[in-house]
Amino acid sequence: MNCDEIRERLPALIDGELEASELAEVEKHLAGCTECRTEKTRQEKFTTSVKVSLEGLRPSDRFIKQVIEKLPESDAPAREAEAAVTRRRNTVSLVVALAIIALAVAVIVFRMSRRAGRDGQGGKPPAGTSVPVPPPAPAPAPAPSSGRP
Numbered sequence: 001m002n003c004d005e006i007r008e009r010l011p012a013l014i015d016g017e018l019e020a021s022e023l024a025e026v027e028k029h030l031a032g033c034t035e036c037r038t039e040k041t042r043q044e045k046f047t048t049s050v051k052v053s054l055e056g057l058r059p060s061d062r063f064i065k066q067v068i069e070k071l072p073e074s075d076a077p078a079r080e081a082e083a084a085v086t087r088r089r090n091t092v093s094l095v096v097a098l099a100i101i102a103l104a105v106a107v108i109v110f111r112m113s114r115r116a117g118r119d120g121q122g123g124k125p126p127a128g129t130s131v132p133v134p135p136p137a138p139a140p141a142p143a144p145s146s147g148r149p
């Protein structure tokens with residue numbers, strides 16, 4: 001492969017989508033060609049910066065619907081995409097509703113256990129009083145420890 005052929009394959013290489021048969025050839029060329037290596041580094045930096053700046057962004061459902069409406073009527077994949085958008089919105093609503101219910105239960109149980117602690121002796125609930133255990137709330141995961149104190 002010459003330099004032009006190598007550079008055509010750089011995006012696939014960076015995305016990890018290069019066929020194994022081509023990968024060896026491209027890597028062999030890069031090992032011996034400074035210009036193509038420089039171009040690969042440049043493309044990697046660009047790809048990374050685009051990914052970082054677009055992180056967390058996604059088109060609004062309204063935008064997706066508008067795009068779908070511009071497509072031909074018979075476009076089956078677009079219809080499926082529209083259904084997926086609707087499904088996802090319903091799923092999100094359900095998850096939010098469950099989270100709110102779980103939080104409400106947790107608050108009620110917390111208040112009940114505090115009241116029991118005040119009324120009882122030494123902060124213990126009176127004998128025979130069982131505090132209901134709330135279902136596990138889908139609380140956000142704690143931030144991973146970075147090793148610093």
Ligand SMILES: [Zn+2]
Pocket residue numbers: 002003006029033035036
């Ligand atoms: Zn080259």
